[in-house]
Amino acid sequence: MATLVxxxxxxxxxxxxxxxxxxxxxxxxxxxxxxxxxGFFYPAHSREFLLLILEATWQTIAIATAGLTLGLLGAxxxxxxxxxxxxxxxxxxxxxxxxGAIVRQTARWLLVLLRSVPELVWALLxxxxxxxxxxxxxxxxxxxxxxxxxxxYAEILESSETHATQSLLKNGGGRLASLMYGALPASASxxxxxxxxxxxCAIRGSVVMGFVGAGGIGQRMDESMKMLAGGEVATMLIIFxxxxxxxxxxxxxxxxxxx
Amino acid sequence: MSFVLRNISVRHASAxxxxxxxxxxxxxxxxxxxxxxALIGPSGAGKTTLLHTLACAHPQVSGELSxxxxxxxxLSHAGRHALRARLFLAPQTPPxxxxxxxxxxxxxxxxxxxxxxxxxxxxxxxxxxxxAYDALARFNLQDKxxxxxxxxxxGERQRCGMARLLVSKADAFLVDEPxxxxxxxxxxxxxxxxxxEAENRNATLICSLHQVELALRCFPRIVGLRDxxxxxxxxxxxxxxxxxxxxxxxxxxxxxxxxxxxPAPIHVSC
Numbered sequence: 001m002a003t004l005v006x007x008x009x010x011x012x013x014x015x016x017x018x019x020x021x022x023x024x025x026x027x028x029x030x031x032x033x034x035x036x037x038x039g040f041f042y043p044a045h046s047r048e049f050l051l052l053i054l055e056a057t058w059q060t061i062a063i064a065t066a067g068l069t070l071g072l073l074g075a076x077x078x079x080x081x082x083x084x085x086x087x088x089x090x091x092x093x094x095x096x097x098x099x100g101a102i103v104r105q106t107a108r109w110l111l112v113l114l115r116s117v118p119e120l121v122w123a124l125l126x127x128x129x130x131x132x133x134x135x136x137x138x139x140x141x142x143x144x145x146x147x148x149x150x151x152x153y154a155e156i157l158e159s160s161e162t163h164a165t166q167s168l169l170k171n172g173g174g175r176l177a178s179l180m181y182g183a184l185p186a187s188a189s190x191x192x193x194x195x196x197x198x199x200x201c202a203i204r205g206s207v208v209m210g211f212v213g214a215g216g217i218g219q220r221m222d223e224s225m226k227m228l229a230g231g232e233v234a235t236m237l238i239i240f241x242x243x244x245x246x247x248x249x250x251x252x253x254x255x256x257x258x259x
Numbered sequence: 260m261s262f263v264l265r266n267i268s269v270r271h272a273s274a275x276x277x278x279x280x281x282x283x284x285x286x287x288x289x290x291x292x293x294x295x296x297a298l299i300g301p302s303g304a305g306k307t308t309l310l311h312t313l314a315c316a317h318p319q320v321s322g323e324l325s326x327x328x329x330x331x332x333x334l335s336h337a338g339r340h341a342l343r344a345r346l347f348l349a350p351q352t353p354p355x356x357x358x359x360x361x362x363x364x365x366x367x368x369x370x371x372x373x374x375x376x377x378x379x380x381x382x383x384x385x386x387x388x389x390x391a392y393d394a395l396a397r398f399n400l401q402d403k404x405x406x407x408x409x410x411x412x413x414g415e416r417q418r419c420g421m422a423r424l425l426v427s428k429a430d431a432f433l434v435d436e437p438x439x440x441x442x443x444x445x446x447x448x449x450x451x452x453x454x455x456e457a458e459n460r461n462a463t464l465i466c467s468l469h470q471v472e473l474a475l476r477c478f479p480r481i482v483g484l485r486d487x488x489x490x491x492x493x494x495x496x497x498x499x500x501x502x503x504x505x506x507x508x509x510x511x512x513x514x515x516x517x518x519x520x521x522p523a524p525i526h527v528s529c
Contacts (some may be wrong), residue, residue, distance in 0.1 A: 020298070053376055064356055088336065088340060089336070091316070091317075092315075092316065092317055092318060093317060093318060094317075097336075161356070163352065163354050164354045164355060164356045167348070167350055167354030168353070168367055168370060169356070170311075170315075170316045170343065170348050171343060171344070171346070171347055171348060171368070171370070171371065171373055171427065171429075172340055172341065172342070172343030172344030172345070172346070172370075172371035173367070173370035173373060174370065174371075174373075174374075174378070176375055176378075177370045177378035178375065179372065179380065180378060180382060181356075181359075181363065181364075181367040181378070181382070182354070182356060182367075184356075184517075185356040185357075185358040185359040185363075186356050186357065188358070215350055250408060
């Protein structure tokens with residue numbers, strides 16, 4: 001019964017989205033797919049192409065890292081403004097002072113604003129302003145990611161054990177210092193692991209933004225796609241996999257260090 | 260005078276607005292600077308709430324509170340926070356993050372005196388490892404200086420929390436059941452260290468205890484608390500067995516008043 005209802009509800013959506021899977025099995029589509037995919041073997045590996053890709057990869061990593069670092073510069077102050085565990089008035093009376101509540105709410109809204117616009121949209125806007133090239137990518141990542149990082153950092157800090165922080169506040173410790181001595185030790189590895197995960201996302205994001213002209217490996221991939229050069233696309237996909245695996249290793253290493 | 264309370268009523272820290280249950284009810288007490296007081300009473304009597312009130316951790320509903328001659332809740336936000344630096348509240352469960360090194364956890368007691376850069380620098384490289392070492396040594400924990408808090412036993416953590424008290428610059432120690440995880444030998448030793456420290460810097464020591472015998476043996480003034488009210492507040496020599504029995508008689512016995520009480524024998528010696 002439930003299945004039937006689901007199907008009835010889904011049907012109009014399938015029509016509206018022009019979901020026609022049988023087109024995939026059409027002789028013409030199969031031909032095109034086969035042509036493109038067979039190009040994937042063997043991945044392009046000429047010396048000059050590899051050098052070109054290496055440079056583009058390096059640019060991608062640079063865009064992601066610079067974007068994330070700039071994002072952190074925005075995210076950390078916003079986290080500190082948004083997190084509730086630093087409120088002295090909340091500790092005293094169980095509710096916040098009006099001024100404190102307004103500042104916190106404003107910080108939260110700013111975080112929502114920053115992350116609700118996808119980085120691709122920021123990139124499209126910024127490419128108009130600063131022109132084609134990596135600058136647009138860096139700024140786009142910085143804007144979106146400061147919103148995401150700030151929100152998640154604040155939540156990690158709030159969900160950690162508050163007893164230690166509260167106790168330091170009650171003994172007259174400064175807010176920031178109490179947070180660093182109370183909540184940070186417990187949350188450090190979670191914060192680091194989320195940051196490296198976001199770095200991985202930033203690498204992927206900068207690739208996508210390359211398609212709109214923000215530089216890096218994405219721009220090269222766009223060109224190769226348009227030329228239906230499957231071998232080149234395959235090489236670049238392999239490099240993606242390696243990059244993500246690297247990010248994963250970095251994250252594991254850092255978390256072990258902080259363990 | 261370090262503390263003067265006049266008809267203080269306090270609601271529970273976690274109470275919602277409109278909840279009228281009072282954890283402290285019309286409590287009046289005055290405490291001289293340098294006095295050492297044991298706070299005794301059954302569980303739920305309001306001992307912790309009283310200590311929190313004295314630490315300006317949460318405000319009273321009514322009554323007048325004066326700490327070191329000022330009313331904390333009439334001060335500005337910053338003024339009140341500066342006052343807190345002179346009061347050290349040690350909660351019953353030691354407030355130590357498990358993944359912190361002992362030296363950092365102890366030096367956190369210096370935070371009110373440090374600016375933010377000193378605090379950050381000390382996170383990376385402990386600022387006064389010697390001070391932390393000395394403080395720990397007084398509780399026989401000096402060899403744990405660089406271990407992590409989660410490697411300590413419950414009793415060691417509790418004493419580590421007390422070591423934080425020693426490095427603080429507070430003028431009043433408000434200690435909530437500092438001995439709950441310690442064996443009798445260590446309990447006596449820890450209490451002696453606390454009392455010596457308080458005496459050396461002429462700090463006020465207010466200590467809630469469940470070990471009545473120890474309280475009577477070591478503290479000159481005893482405050483008995485029950486159902487949010489002060490039942491007695493007397494020098495130790497005036498505390499009788501009947502007063503103690505009355506303080507701890509349970510609610511069931513309350514209903515069956517005809518049942519004869521058999522108070523536990525109390526040996527007062529000092």
